[in-house]
Amino acid sequence: MQLCVLSMSPAIAKTSEKDIVAAARRMIRALGVDALTLRDVAEAVGIRAPSLYKRFDSKSALLQAVKADVLTRFETALRQAGTGQPPALAFTRMAAAYREFGTRRPEIYRLIHRPELKAEGLEAERASLVPAFEIITALVGPAHALAAARCTTSFLHGFVSMEIDGNFQQGGSTDEAFTFSVYVILQGLVNSASA
Amino acid sequence: MQLCVLSMSPAIAKTSEKDIVAAARRMIRALGVDALTLRDVAEAVGIRAPSLYKRFDSKSALLQAVKADVLTRFETALRQAGTGQPPALAFTRMAAAYREFGTRRPEIYRLIHRPELKAEGLEAERASLVPAFEIITALVGPAHALAAARCTTSFLHGFVSMEIDGNFQQGGSTDEAFTFSVYVILQGLVNSASA
DNA sequence: ACCTGAACACCGTTCAAGT
DNA sequence: ACCTGAACACCGTTCAAGT
Numbered sequence: 001m002q003l004c005v006l007s008m009s010p011a012i013a014k015t016s017e018k019d020i021v022a023a024a025r026r027m028i029r030a031l032g033v034d035a036l037t038l039r040d041v042a043e044a045v046g047i048r049a050p051s052l053y054k055r056f057d058s059k060s061a062l063l064q065a066v067k068a069d070v071l072t073r074f075e076t077a078l079r080q081a082g083t084g085q086p087p088a089l090a091f092t093r094m095a096a097a098y099r100e101f102g103t104r105r106p107e108i109y110r111l112i113h114r115p116e117l118k119a120e121g122l123e124a125e126r127a128s129l130v131p132a133f134e135i136i137t138a139l140v141g142p143a144h145a146l147a148a149a150r151c152t153t154s155f156l157h158g159f160v161s162m163e164i165d166g167n168f169q170q171g172g173s174t175d176e177a178f179t180f181s182v183y184v185i186l187q188g189l190v191n192s193a194s195a
Numbered sequence: 196m197q198l199c200v201l202s203m204s205p206a207i208a209k210t211s212e213k214d215i216v217a218a219a220r221r222m223i224r225a226l227g228v229d230a231l232t233l234r235d236v237a238e239a240v241g242i243r244a245p246s247l248y249k250r251f252d253s254k255s256a257l258l259q260a261v262k263a264d265v266l267t268r269f270e271t272a273l274r275q276a277g278t279g280q281p282p283a284l285a286f287t288r289m290a291a292a293y294r295e296f297g298t299r300r301p302e303i304y305r306l307i308h309r310p311e312l313k314a315e316g317l318e319a320e321r322a323s324l325v326p327a328f329e330i331i332t333a334l335v336g337p338a339h340a341l342a343a344a345r346c347t348t349s350f351l352h353g354f355v356s357m358e359i360d361g362n363f364q365q366g367g368s369t370d371e372a373f374t375f376s377v378y379v380i381l382q383g384l385v386n387s388a389s390a
Numbered sequence: 391a392c393c394t395g396a397a398c399a400c401c402g403t404t405c406a407a408g409t
Numbered sequence: 410a411c412c413t414g415a416a417c418a419c420c421g422t423t424c425a426a427g428t
Binding site (some may be wrong): 023027034070096110113115116118122123125140144146147148150153155156157159160161162164165166167168169170174176177180181183184185186187189191 | 198229256305310311313317320321339341342343345346347348350351352353354355358359361362363364365367369371372376377378379380381382383384386387
């Protein structure tokens, strides 16, 4: 009986959700999300495009899974940068880690800020900025923490976006502008907290 | 002879570049750039999709023209907000005008920050931030103007992006966070300029 | 249970043909 | 000179059929 069942065994899985997400992430990093096709992702893991629908409801669902995966790595990078430092140093280190994550993987950074990819990413998106929020709370106290975190993450997101999009066209040192800006915001936050 | 030429006159133009750009802009504002199809744009101006190629080389070229058109309006809005005010007031007014432009037209704001639309937009993109640069130069002096402008425009772009993308999820007043942030950066810039 | 080829609707784009 | 229908390659997605 069992032998019979085994001989009638269904098709053996050639891949997994994890494999597919990893392949898609690599392809996005290399080519950008706009150039990603399901036929290519499928080929990279040794199956055909229709089979992807056994694991993900749609292309959007796959991209959401990639985004959630990346956001976990992002959160880890931010947390490692700030732990065990005094607040002001943690702040500048976290800022530098944020920028490095984005500039090293511009296409991945763009992916995690695609507004249409929200469902799975919403909680991961919030969680990814928790390390930054904790550092800023230590810096300015709980009363201004939320506004200060929004100030800081807005600046970091805007700077990295403009840098990877090539929107700093006026010459000058981008590194210098970043260092100056982080200093300006840090000073402004500390002053506002004591005011 | 002339009559003959006139009677053989070619098809009369049903539309113009300007009409097409305006129609595309309205449709993007309503539906977003991802939902825009050339067949729909063509229908909106009374022609068929292939005829668009008599006026624009590609969909990308049309989007670049829309982007350049919008950036001109954006520059005007920023300039009007700051003119004739003392530097610090011009700064906060310009910041508010920037935010209002983006939050009132989120899909248009996203369009002008599409990194793949660069060719026609590059110069217009630079020009659109000239009013901000002038205000900031008046505020901090020429030595720090470039870095200060990058700090400010990075923050503004990041804040507006996160706001329209729904990334401020923790409750609290977004208006308050914006006012606080503009104040923090203004104070930080003024202090750094005198340092 | 997972995989597949064939097919569908839709898109940007090309082109020969019309006036 | 501008417009058009037909067609092409490509895409996400569906589905009946295979093991």
